[in-house]
Amino acid sequence: MKPITIAFDANNGYSVGGAIRVGRALEELGYAWFEEPVTPDDHAGQAEVRRSTTIPIASGEREFTRFDFVDLLERRALDIAQPDVARAGGMTSSNPASDSAIVLLTFFLLWVSDALMPAVGSSRQRSCGSVASAMPI
Numbered sequence: 001m002k003p004i005t006i007a008f009d010a011n012n013g014y015s016v017g018g019a020i021r022v023g024r025a026l027e028e029l030g031y032a033w034f035e036e037p038v039t040p041d042d043h044a045g046q047a048e049v050r051r052s053t054t055i056p057i058a059s060g061e062r063e064f065t066r067f068d069f070v071d072l073l074e075r076r077a078l079d080i081a082q083p084d085v086a087r088a089g090g091m092t093s094s095n096p097a098s099d100s101a102i103v104l105l106t107f108f109l110l111w112v113s114d115a116l117m118p119a120v121g122s123s124r125q126r127s128c129g130s131v132a133s134a135m136p137i
Contacts, residue, residue: 007058009035016045023053033058033080047077058082 008031014022019037026034033056038045040062050057056079063069063083072078 005032006030007032007035010037012036012039012062014038016042016048019045019049020052023049023055023057027053027055031055035059035080035082036061043071043075043077046072047075050077050079056080060084 008022008026010019010022014037016038019034023034023037034049034053035058037049037057037059040059046057046059057077058080059072059078060069060082061084063072069081069083072081
């Protein structure tokens with residue numbers, strides 16, 4: 001049997017303390033990453049979760065401008081950036097999501113576009129699908 005990779009999408013469901021506890025449990029279980037552990041407007045809290053755990057933190061599908069991503073990056077609040085370019089209007093040079101991609105390239109992160117992930121179950125569970133769309137930058 002081939003090994004499988006499993007990631008956990010919290011869908012912004014935890015407090016900072018709860019996310020830290022869950023993140024540590026996911027580390028022990030060997031999960032690939034912990035997605036959207038806290039509310040999307042709590043960049044400081046997400047940075048605390050990242051500092052308190054070793055599991056990679058994925059985030060960004062509810063960020064629509066370069067300013068949002070710069071804040072996440074400057075706070076070192078994520079390891080895997082997941083801009084949802086479909087929600088932000090596509091990847092064109094006249095679009096804030098395009099600015100976000102440029103910011104991500106500048107910070108040399110792993111970019112996983114939620115819009116390119118295959119659906120598994122509901123659209124809210126896409127991140128459990130293949131990570132073939134992940135591209136190192």
